[in-house]
Amino acid sequence: MIASIAEKVYSGERLSPEDACRLWAHPDLTELGMLADHVRQRLHPERVVTYNVGRNINYTNVCWVKCDFCAFYRQPGSPEGYVLSQEEIFAKIDELVGFGGEEPKSCEILMQGGLNPRLRLDYYEELLGAIRDRYPMVQLHCLSATEIIYIAHLSRLSLAETVARLRQAGLDSIPGAGAEILDDGVRDIIGFRKDRTEEWLEVHRVAHGLGMRTTATMMYGHVETIEHRLQHLQLLRQLQDQTGGFTAFITWSFQPDHTDLAADPGRWLGRKATGFDHLRTVAIARLFLDNFPHLQASWVTQGPKIAQLSLNYGIDDFGSTMLEENVVSAAGTSHTGQMTLGRMEKLIRDAGYEPCRRDTNYRRVAARPQPEALRKAATA
Amino acid sequence: MTSLHRNSLEQAGLGPIHHKVVEGQRLSADEGLQLYACDQLPALGYLANIVRQRFHGDCTYFVRNQHINYTNVCNKFCRFCSFYVKAKDERGYVLSPEQVADRVRQHLHAPITEIHMVGGVNPKLPYSYYLDILRAVKEARPSARLKAFTMIEVAQIQRIAKKPLEEVFADLRAAGLESLPGGGAEVFSDRVQGDLFWTKSDSEEWLRIAAAAHRAGLPSNATMLYGHIENTEEKVYHLCRLREVQDETGGFLAYIPLSFHPERTELEHLPGPSGCLDLKELAVARLMLDNFAHVKTFWIMNTIEVSQVALWYGANDLDGTIMDYEITRKNFKATQQRLTHQELMDRIVEAGRVPVERDSLYNVVTPIAPPVAQVA
Numbered sequence: 001m002i003a004s005i006a007e008k009v010y011s012g013e014r015l016s017p018e019d020a021c022r023l024w025a026h027p028d029l030t031e032l033g034m035l036a037d038h039v040r041q042r043l044h045p046e047r048v049v050t051y052n053v054g055r056n057i058n059y060t061n062v063c064w065v066k067c068d069f070c071a072f073y074r075q076p077g078s079p080e081g082y083v084l085s086q087e088e089i090f091a092k093i094d095e096l097v098g099f100g101g102e103e104p105k106s107c108e109i110l111m112q113g114g115l116n117p118r119l120r121l122d123y124y125e126e127l128l129g130a131i132r133d134r135y136p137m138v139q140l141h142c143l144s145a146t147e148i149i150y151i152a153h154l155s156r157l158s159l160a161e162t163v164a165r166l167r168q169a170g171l172d173s174i175p176g177a178g179a180e181i182l183d184d185g186v187r188d189i190i191g192f193r194k195d196r197t198e199e200w201l202e203v204h205r206v207a208h209g210l211g212m213r214t215t216a217t218m219m220y221g222h223v224e225t226i227e228h229r230l231q232h233l234q235l236l237r238q239l240q241d242q243t244g245g246f247t248a249f250i251t252w253s254f255q256p257d258h259t260d261l262a263a264d265p266g267r268w269l270g271r272k273a274t275g276f277d278h279l280r281t282v283a284i285a286r287l288f289l290d291n292f293p294h295l296q297a298s299w300v301t302q303g304p305k306i307a308q309l310s311l312n313y314g315i316d317d318f319g320s321t322m323l324e325e326n327v328v329s330a331a332g333t334s335h336t337g338q339m340t341l342g343r344m345e346k347l348i349r350d351a352g353y354e355p356c357r358r359d360t361n362y363r364r365v366a367a368r369p370q371p372e373a374l375r376k377a378a379t380a
Numbered sequence: 381m382t383s384l385h386r387n388s389l390e391q392a393g394l395g396p397i398h399h400k401v402v403e404g405q406r407l408s409a410d411e412g413l414q415l416y417a418c419d420q421l422p423a424l425g426y427l428a429n430i431v432r433q434r435f436h437g438d439c440t441y442f443v444r445n446q447h448i449n450y451t452n453v454c455n456k457f458c459r460f461c462s463f464y465v466k467a468k469d470e471r472g473y474v475l476s477p478e479q480v481a482d483r484v485r486q487h488l489h490a491p492i493t494e495i496h497m498v499g500g501v502n503p504k505l506p507y508s509y510y511l512d513i514l515r516a517v518k519e520a521r522p523s524a525r526l527k528a529f530t531m532i533e534v535a536q537i538q539r540i541a542k543k544p545l546e547e548v549f550a551d552l553r554a555a556g557l558e559s560l561p562g563g564g565a566e567v568f569s570d571r572v573q574g575d576l577f578w579t580k581s582d583s584e585e586w587l588r589i590a591a592a593a594h595r596a597g598l599p600s601n602a603t604m605l606y607g608h609i610e611n612t613e614e615k616v617y618h619l620c621r622l623r624e625v626q627d628e629t630g631g632f633l634a635y636i637p638l639s640f641h642p643e644r645t646e647l648e649h650l651p652g653p654s655g656c657l658d659l660k661e662l663a664v665a666r667l668m669l670d671n672f673a674h675v676k677t678f679w680i681m682n683t684i685e686v687s688q689v690a691l692w693y694g695a696n697d698l699d700g701t702i703m704d705y706e707i708t709r710k711n712f713k714a715t716q717q718r719l720t721h722q723e724l725m726d727r728i729v730e731a732g733r734v735p736v737e738r739d740s741l742y743n744v745v746t747p748i749a750p751p752v753a754q755v756a
Contacts, residue, residue: 006384027732029692030429033422034388041391275685276731305655305686312421312656343651350654352419 002026009035009287012042017234020288024226029279036283036314043293044316049353050294051344052360053100053369054108054141054320057092058327059084059127063114065146067191068267069180069222071258071331073114083116086130093135096323101367102137108320108360110175111142112327121155121162125169132170139360140170144177145203149195159206167210173360174207176215176250181224182232189223190261201239208245213361216246216292220281221253221273222261229281233288240291247362248294248317251281252301255331275306279313286314294362299344300328303335308347317358318344321369341371385426392420394427397667401427404434406670412616415664421656421693428663428694435673436696440733441742442724443700445494446487446524450475450513454500456532458566458577460608462644464500474502477509477516484520493739494700495521497528498561507541511555518556525740526556531589531600532564535581545589549596559740560593562601562636568621569614576608576647583618587625594631599741601676602632606661607640607653615661619668626671633742634674634697637661639681658686659693666694674742684719684727691731697738698724 005019015023023032062081063073074081093109100107109131113119128140143151143166152162163171180187182197204214216236220229240246253273256262262270278298286295296319299307307318321341348355357365383389389398397411407415418424453472454464465472475483484495495517510529517526529537529552538548566572568583581589593600602622606615626632639658642650653661658677666675676697679687687698701721719727728735737745 003384010387028426028429029689029731030422030425031385034385034420034426037420037422038388038391271726274688274727274730276688276727279689303683303685305658305683306689309421309655309659309686309689346651347654351421351656 002031006031006035009038014290015288017230020230020233020284021226023284023287024230024280029276032280032283032287033313036286037312039286039290040295040314040316047353048356049311049316049318049348049351050356050358050362050364051318051348052108052320052358053096053106053365054110054360055092055096055323056320056325056327057084057089057109057111058113059089059111060113060116060119061326062116062118064117065115065191065193066260067180067194068261068264069190069219069254069259070327071255072327076117083119086127089127089131090134092324093131093138097135097137099321099323099369099371100137101370103365103367104136105139105172106357106359106365106367107135107137108139108141110320111140112144112147112175112177115147115150117154119151121151121157121165124151124166128166128170140172141175141360142171144175145200146178146195148174148203149199159203160210163203163206163210163212167212171212173212173247174204174214176204176217176246176248179217179232180219181222181228182218182235183224183228186222186224186228189267197235201235204245205239205243208239208243213245213247215248215250215296216240217249218251218285219254220251221277223267230288233285237289237291240289244291246292247360248296249285249289249292250296250298250319251278251285252298252328253278255301255328257331259331275302275309278302278306279310282310282315283313299339300325300335304339304343304347308351311348311351311353317362318348318355341369385423388420389423389426392418392423394418394420394423398427401430401667404670407668409616409620412619412664412668413612415667416612416615416660419656421659421663424660424663425693428666429692431666431670432675432694432696438732438734439696439736440691440728440731441674441697441736441738442728443494443738443740444490444492444721445496445700445740446484446490446492448475448480448483448495448497448517449499450480450497451499451502451505453502453504455503456501456577456579458580459646460566460576460605460640460642462641467502467504474505475513477512480513481516481520484517484524488521492521492524493737493745494525494527496561497526498530498533498563501532501536503536503540505540507537510537511551514552514555514557525558527559527561527740528557529560530562530564531560531586531593532581534560534589534593535585545592546596549593549598553596553598557598559598559633560590560600562590562603562632562634563638565603565618566605567610567614568604568618569610572608572610572614583621587621590631591625591629594629599631599633601634601636602672603636603638604661604665605638605640607657608642608647608650615664616668619665623669623671626669630671632672634676635665635669635672636676636678637665638678641681655686658682659690662690662695663693679719684723688727688731691728691733698728700724 060083345355451474677687677690677695
């Protein structure tokens with residue numbers, strides 16, 4: 001029975017990790033949904049689902065970390081490795097801005113890449129600065145914790161100094177990528193060269209200390225247990241209690257195609273996480289992460305139907321329009337091609353909500369994007 | 381009776397309906413409209429699940445079946461269909477009784493318990509053809525339950541037989557027919573029919589043929605094709621008419637809402653139903669159709685992801701490990717057409733339900749060791 005947990009939820013009391021554990025063992029999906037939806041309505045009483053105009057830019061695919069769950073990276077020296085030039089990056093931003101308009105900081109660039117040993121702090125400072133100077137309408141939501149740790153290491157600077165310099169150069173906020181599952185045992189199995197749990201948390205702690213906002217993510221459905229997922233949520237909630245700097249939590253399932261992990265039956269059972277699991281995971285995250293204002297959908301991995309259903313399981317934001325996505329797409333998931341702004345708005349309306357554009361910090365943006373500009377650019 | 385979630389249910393505007401559902405009272409058409417108007421999907425699912433648990437507990441049925449489409453030639457030209465071709469089209473085919481038997485024999489190594497056979501309305505086919513293909517299936521695989529011919533096909537078979545329906549059903553039964561699928565019902569609305577399928581039987585004829593089948597000892601399923609141009613009133617009417625006929629005959633086994641796929645049909649410009657609508661159709665049907673034992677989520681159309689979730693939204697049947705489904709094949713990748721037995725079981729168990737294999741008539745198939753394939 002989850003009666004005592006339901007009472008806690010309805011009276012606004014915080015759930016303990018044991019409560020979350022019991023929720024995970026509770027099969028009734030509709031009850032989880034009602035509880036999560038209750039919390040979501042309390043936090044966001046307006047019948048609105050927000051979305052963000054943005055695109056991913058992957059400035060390099062060169063990465064020495066070789067995480068086994070990733071199909072995107074190329075090792076240093078690979079003929080398929082690339083680093084985008086500034087001109088290429090500008091062209092991508094021009095396309096986004098044509099779509100998203102001129103309002104300051106209203107268009108989000110989520111720029112991330114591999115850990116490329118040739119790129120030092122000066123490269124990033126120059127690139128971020130150039131974008132900032134040229135595109136006042138762009139929010140630079142860039143560089144995962146993993147990249148920032150590596151840049152600090154290469155530049156022999158402290159984390160705090162590195163983050164401060166990147167910020168000085170134009171970095172506005174930091175995406176939550178690279179969290180995977182915050183457990184060193186799990187990280188040893190899926191990507192042992194990657195930063196440790198405490199390192200990931202430290203980057204966000206430092207950024208929050210400097211007044212920057214960041215997001216947090218979780219990638220589940222590989223080798224972790226339910227206890228690992230709970231521990232992950234617990235660590236995020238603790239840090240958020242201390243800093244309050246996270247704007248949103250985003251979770252998605254491991255996409256196995258073309259990854260080393262999926263090719264190794266000793267580590268992976270060959271079963272991709274289901275939409276059912278996704279709805280339960282977001283619902284429990286919504287219930288447990290009581291100090292996170294927003295939860296984003298992951299339509300890129302879950303597809304339009306499950307992403308829409310997740311709006312009933314605690315999600316209040318549809319995420320980015322993501323004009324471009326390469327990392328998940330490399331692992332066999334290609335829902336990006338199916339999603340247009342019109343489609344996204346229809347999915348939101350069909351679920352009983354009004355779609356509303358927001359910026360990276362969840363301020364509403366009045367201007368509607370211009371899909372026509374995008375179509376023109378595509379046919380030009 | 382107090383409910384833990386009374387606040388949530390009341391907030392969703394479902395308080396009074398919840399009370400009736402708990403008491404086992406029949407819901408009115410107006411209440412059907414209220415259910416469709418509710419956007420708080422988990423609350424809707426919670427109500428539907430009360431009824432589902434009452435009927436079936438955690439039992440979730442599936443079937444191992446083979447689909448055979450004996451012809452794709454059709455003179456109905458329904459605007460929502462991507463399967464049919466016109467009589468003179470070079471892509472048109474008719475399977476001979478021998479070819480039908482061959483299709484069945486191809487899968488003899490698989491533990492199939494149901495053959496599902498439907499086709500276009502092809503006026504060139506004589507009455508004997510229909511009896512011959514039934515016999516061909518039964519001879520090739522006597523142990524499988526034979527479910528064939530929608531009410532629309534039956535209307536054509538009767539036309540060509542020039543006999544009363546009762547006699548036609550007696551002939552079909554004698555040739556091996558054991559039940560009818562529920563296709564061709566579309567939406568019971570003259571307005572929708574006038575726009576999308578005006579050449580086909582109207583709703584009352586569909587219901588009349590279904591009732592006649594039931595009286596002849598042939599149970600059937602019932603369907604509704606949703607997510608195109610229909611409105612909520614029409615859907616509620618559809619459910620209420622099915623419920624009335626079921627009160628009279630008791631011959632409907634399962635209700636199956638069919639999620640419209642606009643790809644490659646004349647209605648391609650429509651977006652098609654969303655995941656929320658897919659679940660809502662199942663939940664509302666489970667609540668309204670209090671005299672139907674089974675509500676099925678047809679995973680090929682709903683996707684397996686939504687269908688698994690639907691096991692908490694009123695559905696107690698996942699259909700099956702389908703072989704050779706062709707009606708919407710052109711719209712899908714081949715890999716999405718099949719699920720292995722194990723995948724289907726895993727989905728049911730993960731959803732916290734108990735998988736139960738059934739045949740066409742919802743008899744439980746006792747687990748036996750699958751026959752070993754005679755393949756080198």
